[in-house]
Amino acid sequence: MEKSKLFFAGNLKFLRERRQLTQQELAGKLSLTRSKVNALESGQTKAPSPEDFVRISEFFGISIDSLIKVDLSRLGELKLRELEAGNDVYLKGGNLRVLAISVDRDNNENVEYVPVKAKAGYMAGYNDPEFIAGLPKFSLPNLPPQGTYRIFPTSGDSMLPVPEHADIIAQYVADWTVISPGTPCVVILKGEQDFVFKLVTVNTDGTVLLRSLNPLFEPYTVSTAEVLEIWRFYAYTSREIPEPETDLQQLMRMVREMQTEIRGLKDR
Known part of the structure; x- marks a missing residue:
């Protein structure tokens, strides 16, 4: 089994610098020595004491599990504030997206493939x-x-001309607020048995608009509470060569886009 990557040392340095504290200042607040803080941040202390974990967790308002298992530097400022406010998945069982990864022997992240049977x-x-x-x-x-x-396998033809059964290579998005409107993404939804590959727009009202490239499919919205993960499209592989849009398909797509824009104007 691949070893799990641990983030405690990097998280401690990240949180300290985010509070604009020196190692000496943090040491004073935690009742530790500066050399101890330096050792913790550099990973020289392989087994910090339980008391150290508790002090650091209570001071920063982040659970011990999150300090160890979550790369906090990849979370947006909004999500970090939610953590500090107590909305931590390990403390309250909330909907925080905590990404599990695997690494190789050189501590480089693997690119995992999710086969159809594992969906x-x-x-x-x-x-x-x-x-x-x-x-x-x-x-x-x-x-x-x-x-x-x-890598996520797709099904259906809602994103034509991307062929059905293509394998989508996608990058994990920790902070959904950075997603530009209409960004192609793989979305993992609660209660679904399949992955959704759509053009994604994250709205400020707590909903996510999912739109297909194929104009035959109507756009729809879901609550952010239904979303488990979002992965931004990077590339795809397929055995099929995409077919160009027909004139009718182009016309229908333009009509759909106009309808979406009109809806947006009405909602303002």
């Missing part, structure tokens, strides 16, 4: 390190060095 299990095990570690893993060339990537 249903992914909904329950998306934040389970053991489930993620059991998925097929790949190392893909030319991926940007920053970010977490995963």
